[in-house]
Amino acid sequence: MIRRSIARALLVATLCIAGLTAVVSHATNYTLWINGRGGGGQVGNHADFTYWGPATTAAGINKKAVNWDGYNRIATTNGNIRDALDCYCTGTNWCYVAAHSAGNLQIGYALAMYGTSARYKKNATPNSAGQCGNTDGTTQTGWNIKWVDIAGGAGGGSELADSGDWLLTEPLVSDLKTSTARALYNHNSTTGKWFYMYAGAAGTLYSFVLPGQDDEAIAYHSSGGVSGSSGASFCNPSDWFCNDLKLGTAANEGGRAKWSYHSVAFRDDTEALNHYTKGNWGGIVSKVRADMATNAK
Amino acid sequence: MTAWRGPARRRPRPPSRGGARWATIGSLAVVALVAWWLRADPDDARGAATVTALPAALPSESTTLSAAPASSATGASTVPLRPLSPLGEAQRREQLALWQARLARARSALEAYQTAARYPHESRPIEEHPDQVHPFEPVAEDRPLRMPGGSVTQGVHLRTTQERLFASGAEASRITLTLHDDAGRPLPLRIVRAVMKEVTPPGRTATTAEYRMPVNDSGEQGDAVAGDGIFTAVMQPATQGFGAFAGTVRLEMHLDYAGQPGFIYFDLNYSPELAATWIPGIREALVNGSLELYAKAQVRMPGRYVVSGRVDDARGKPIALVQFNGEVGAGPVEFRLPVFGRLVHDARPAFPLTLRDVEAFLLKPDTFPDRVMLPRLAGAVHTTRSYALTAFSPAEWSSEERDRYLAELGKDVSEAEAQVTRLGP
Numbered sequence: 075m076i077r078r079s080i081a082r083a084l085l086v087a088t089l090c091i092a093g094l095t096a097v098v099s100h101a102t103n104y105t106l107w108i109n110g111r112g113g114g115g116q117v118g119n120h121a122d123f124t125y126w127g128p129a130t131t132a133a134g135i136n137k138k139a140v141n142w143d144g145y146n147r148i149a150t151t152n153g154n155i156r157d158a159l160d161c162y163c164t165g166t167n168w169c170y171v172a173a174h175s176a177g178n179l180q181i182g183y184a185l186a187m188y189g190t191s192a193r194y195k196k197n198a199t200p201n202s203a204g205q206c207g208n209t210d211g212t213t214q215t216g217w218n219i220k221w222v223d224i225a226g227g228a229g230g231g232s233e234l235a236d237s238g239d240w241l242l243t244e245p246l247v248s249d250l251k252t253s254t255a256r257a258l259y260n261h262n263s264t265t266g267k268w269f270y271m272y273a274g275a276a277g278t279l280y281s282f283v284l285p286g287q288d289d290e291a292i293a294y295h296s297s298g299g300v301s302g303s304s305g306a307s308f309c310n311p312s313d314w315f316c317n318d319l320k321l322g323t324a325a326n327e328g329g330r331a332k333w334s335y336h337s338v339a340f341r342d343d344t345e346a347l348n349h350y351t352k353g354n355w356g357g358i359v360s361k362v363r364a365d366m367a368t369n370a371k
Numbered sequence: 372m373t374a375w376r377g378p379a380r381r382r383p384r385p386p387s388r389g390g391a392r393w394a395t396i397g398s399l400a401v402v403a404l405v406a407w408w409l410r411a412d413p414d415d416a417r418g419a420a421t422v423t424a425l426p427a428a429l430p431s432e433s434t435t436l437s438a439a440p441a442s443s444a445t446g447a448s449t450v451p452l453r454p455l456s457p458l459g460e461a462q463r464r465e466q467l468a469l470w471q472a473r474l475a476r477a478r479s480a481l482e483a484y485q486t487a488a489r490y491p492h493e494s495r496p497i498e499e500h501p502d503q504v505h506p507f508e509p510v511a512e513d514r515p516l517r518m519p520g521g522s523v524t525q526g527v528h529l530r531t532t533q534e535r536l537f538a539s540g541a542e543a544s545r546i547t548l549t550l551h552d553d554a555g556r557p558l559p560l561r562i563v564r565a566v567m568k569e570v571t572p573p574g575r576t577a578t579t580a581e582y583r584m585p586v587n588d589s590g591e592q593g594d595a596v597a598g599d600g601i602f603t604a605v606m607q608p609a610t611q612g613f614g615a616f617a618g619t620v621r622l623e624m625h626l627d628y629a630g631q632p633g634f635i636y637f638d639l640n641y642s643p644e645l646a647a648t649w650i651p652g653i654r655e656a657l658v659n660g661s662l663e664l665y666a667k668a669q670v671r672m673p674g675r676y677v678v679s680g681r682v683d684d685a686r687g688k689p690i691a692l693v694q695f696n697g698e699v700g701a702g703p704v705e706f707r708l709p710v711f712g713r714l715v716h717d718a719r720p721a722f723p724l725t726l727r728d729v730e731a732f733l734l735k736p737d738t739f740p741d742r743v744m745l746p747r748l749a750g751a752v753h754t755t756r757s758y759a760l761t762a763f764s765p766a767e768w769s770s771e772e773r774d775r776y777l778a779e780l781g782k783d784v785s786e787a788e789a790q791v792t793r794l795g796p
Contacts, residue, residue, distance in 0.1 A: 101779075149741035168779060187677065187734055190492045190696055215772040220780065221480050236512075238519030238634055243573060245739075248619055253510045254638055257536045260679070262500045266487025266776075268480060282523045283515065301502045304512040331501045335483060368469065369476050 102198065103170065103220075104162040105134025105370040108155060110175025110228065111246055113144025117154060118204030120161075126174075126363075127355035133363050134170055134370030138162060141204075147245045148179050148258065154204060155180045156188060161206035163217040165195035170370035171222040172362050175292065175349065176246060178227035179255060185267065186259035189216050221268040223339070225362040226289050226349045230296030230305060231255030233283050252296075252305045261301065262334040269335060270365070273297035273319065274349060274358035275310060275342035286316050287342070289358055291349040294319045297358075299336030300326060310343045339365070467794040474787035481780040488773045493696070494661070494711035496718065497681065497689040504681065504689050506728055507749050509534050509545070516550065516626065516633040524631045526553050531635065537732070539642045539744040543607035545593055546637050549600050550628055557600035562586045563625040563632075565604060567611060570619035570638070582611045584622055608641045617642045617740055646672040646733035646743035650703065653726060653753035660712035660764020664693065664726055664753065665705035672743065674698060678706045678731040680752065684720030691718070693726070706731070712764035722757035 107126060109115060115122040120138040123129040129139075140158040142151040163169035173181050192213040196206035231252035234240050240247045249255060274289030274297065284293040286307035294300070294308040298319040308326055309316035317327035321338050325331045332338070340361050347358045355363045455463060490496070497504060509532035515523040527550060534545040550560040565584040571577045586604040590597030593605040608620050620641050626633035650667035657663075666678060678695040693708035710724065729748035735741050 147739045147741075149739045150737055153737045187696075188736075191675075214775070215770070218775070218779065220783070221476070233514070236514065237517065238636070242621075242636070243570075245572060248570060248638055251638060253512060253533060254536055254640070256502075257510070260500065260503060262503065263492075265492060266484045268483050283517075303502060303508075303510045334499045334501075335487070369473055371473070 101166045101168060103135045103168050103371065104198070105137040105170045105172065105366055106140050106158055106162060107133065107137060108140045108171065108173040108177035108180050109142065109144055110173075110177045110226075111144045111250070113142060115139050115141035117141045117143055118200070118202055120158065120200055120204060124353075126351055126359065127353055131355055131363070132367040133355070134172065134366035136162075137366075142180065144176065145244060145246055148176070148183050148249050150245075152180055152183055152187075155184050157200075157203075157205045159184060159217045159219075160193055160196045161200050161204070162196075162198050163219055164193050164214055165209055165218075167198055168218040168220055170220055170366065172225070172366050172370075173222065173227070174225045174351070174359055174362070176228045176250060178224045178229040178296075179249060179258065181222055181224075182229050182261055182264070182269075183259050185217075185219075185265050186261070186263040189263070189265040191216070193217060216265055219267050221270065222264070223270045223272065223362045223365055224297075224299075225272045225358045226274055226292045227269075227271055227297050227299065228292055229255065229261055229333075230293075230300060232292050232296065233285065233305060234280060234291060237283050239280070239283065253303065255296075256303050261299075261336075264335040267335060268337060269299060269333075270337055270339040271297060271299045272340040272358050272361045272365075273338060273342060274347035275345045276348040276357075287313070287319070287345070289342070289347065289349040294341075298326070298338050298341070299332045301331045301333045306330065310341065310345070312343065463794055467791065470787055470790040470794060474784065474791055477780065477783040477787045481777070481784050484776050484780055488776065489717075489767045490711045490714050491709070491768045491770070493694045493707075494709045494714055495692045495694070496714060497692050500692045503679070503692055506679075506681075506730055507535075507747060509547075510536065514635065516628055516631060518632050518634050521632075524628065524633070527558060527628060527631070528552070529626075529633065529635060531637075533637055536638065537640045537740075537742060537744050538606075538608065539732075540645055540746075541607065541609045542744065542746070543605050544637075544639050546604045546606060546622065547601050548624075548635070549602065550626075551600075558628060560600070560602065561627040562602060563627050565622065565624045567606060567613075567620060567622045569613060569616050570621050572618070579613050579616050582613075584611075586624070606637070606639050608639065609643065613641065614643055617644070619740075640740050640742075642740045642743045644672065644743045646670070646674075647676070647704075647731075647745055649745065649748065654705065655753070655755050657758065657762055658709075660762070660766065662710040662712075662715070662724070662755065662758065662763070664708040664710065664755070666695075666708060666729060666731075666748075666752075667703065667705050668731075668745070670699055670701050670704050672733055673700045675734045675736070676704075676706065676731060677734050677742075678708065678729065680708050680726050680729040680748075682710055683725045683727060684718075685723055685725075686721050688720070690714070690720045690724070711768070713767055715763040716760065716765045719760070722755065724755045725751050726753040726755075727751045 109125040114125040123139045142154040171181055194213050195209045197209050200206050232250050235247045235250035236252055273294050275287040277288035277290035279290055287294045287309045295305040307316050308319040311318045320326050323337045350357045351359045511532045514529045516527045516529050517523045529550055531548045550558040565586045567582040567584045569577055569579050584604050585592055586602050587594050588602045594603035606622055613620050620639045622637045624635050647668045647670040654665040675698050680693050682691040683689050691710055695706040729752050731745040732742035
């Protein structure tokens with residue numbers, strides 16, 4: 075009788091643990107934030123939101139800061155991004171991704187170059203280097219990503235890198251040269267995920283260098299996901315002397331297409347938002363943060 | 372044909388009778404634990420609501436708007452939400468708008484993936500890749516004439532072209548530049564200084580000597596036409612002192628127009644390595660209702676190779692971008708470039724097809740330069756046999772990845788639909 079009671083108690087405990095394990099390992103959604111040039115967060119520490127702003131600010135479900143140094147080449151730092159995607163976006167877990175500035179190149183490069191590769195399913199528990207352990211040793215094709223938001227995206231590069239206004243010895247600046255950024259990978263290859271583009275237009279300081287509308291670092295041709303091997307002028311509809319950057323996926327005025335699976339979700343018609351977070355989720359990032367807080371759930 | 376059945380038809384199996392009681396106990400414990408955990412997370416759904424400035428005194432959406440017992444995420448409560456106080460009604464409308472937006476987003480994600488997943492990643496309609504149709508055209512750019520940090524010379528434009536941005540071995544990249552006014556008329560340009568040098572990573576010293584680059588408009592050394600105002604330089608690292616260097620080689624030019632100085636630079640990402648050599652000839656085969664084209668190579672450096680080619684129909688209309696992205700070993704290999712059967716059905720090309728403009732590189736992870744280019748296969752590479760449309764399968768792409776995505780994205784749509792139903796109209 076006692077033995078039977080003990081056995082039953084053990085069974086209950088086992089079931090509770092199994093149930094808990096099932097729930098914990100069951101589909102969990104994460105929101106990954108990939109920083110841009112400059113960095114600031116500790117690489118590998120997914121809780122460090124120094125680049126963005128207060129970590130207490132709502133910015134999507136289970137938010138993680140995918141920190142990379144924001145200084146070196148995309149090719150040499152992209153492993154940080156792939157590690158995080160492996161951690162949180164494999165197995166039963168799914169991700170929303172937000173990126174700022176050169177973070178656009180990071181997620182674009184990861185998807186275009188490695189988005190169809192076999193990935194080990196990971197346990198979403200990173201070590202200090204930002205790498206997670208395997209779950210069952212099996213792999214899957216690509217990552218589980220629902221959609222991507224891009225603030226002030228540098229996927230098309232910046233003329234500030236072209237002109238030598240940014241320090242030319244900085245490795246990342248070489249990748250931000252417009253011709254290089256656009257040739258770095260096939261920007262249309264997002265493996266079917268939407269890139270929602272948020273384009274700021276409060277720039278004035280470098281308007282004579284950045285064509286069309288800009289956020290003081292990135293021109294609309296890049297932040298709006300305009301396809302092609304080089305930049306061009308695109309503006310708000312209020313500017314009669316410059317082709318409009320069209321909202322959504324439509325080709326822009328003048329006929330230039332956007333990269334596939336890229337949609338302009340926000341165009342800064344009131345020229346209110348610049349490129350900079352100011353340590354408080356500011357500038358064009360404020361729009362993406364609000365979208366993530368609302369829709370990344 | 373693999374038709375998408377929709378995740379809404381997938382219903383969870385009911386638990387077995389014997390385990391139901393214990394599952395309930397376990398579930399309650401888990402629910403309590405998760406509820407406690409969620410309360411501590413600022414980024415859960417209620418966290419999101421806080422930033423949209425919901426009144427702090429209001430209870431969460433679940434307690435305000437639903438009098439029903441906790442239901443599954445996808446199960447819409449049929450318990451009426453009204454009558455509600457004016458405040459409650461306002462909040463209901465707010466939540467409805469929120470879920471309608473989420474529904475639109477979820478449908479958009481699902482539809483995009485459904486569209487994308489008709490064909491496999493390696494065989495795409497060319498319209499999806501508008502800037503990949505002619506990959507070997509020079510990169511043309513229009514820039515102001517200025518010095519870094521300086522002002523722009525008004526009414527003056529510098530037009531440049533660059534043949535390629537990545538090179539290996541003995542490959543060269545032809546650079547042209549010309550100055551013109553707002554009306555497109557050429558302006559006299561003087562090349563004050565042109566130097567090619569390695570871009571040395573911070574903290575290291577250069578391992579190569581600078582190379583003084585000849586730039587001319589004399590119809591020589593790569594320049595097409597003498598005296599046309601278009602200056603030409605040719606970057607060929609292997610013959611200009613960079614044959615053992617791997618990295619970015621930079622051509623810096625100091626310019627002058629009527630006393631106005633300007634600066635411009637061109638980067639060429641270079642690797643001296645030889646990753647693989649092409650083996651002439653393309654093999655073709657009709658496999659499972661798709662036309663597979665095999666580009667052959669002798670691989671010296673094993674690893675991940677990225678190969679892409681364009682497929683035109685007999686009328687010269689581009690129809691597909693075919694790709695290979697995978698790991699191969701050393702030795703003779705075939706890169707499989709499939710023209711997917713369903714894509715042929717949708718595009719209805721005139722046969723025979725032509726494979727052209729094949730580019731390929733070895734992708735090296737976590738290092739720079741990240742690629743070793745294979746020689747470009749420019750122009751027509753292979754013309755296929757003619758096939759009847761019936762030889763191709765009309766089936767959409769089928770894979771675990773596709774099933775996984777359609778199930779998850781479909782679940783999101785179902786959940787949002789349920790919430791909209793619960794909260795509306």
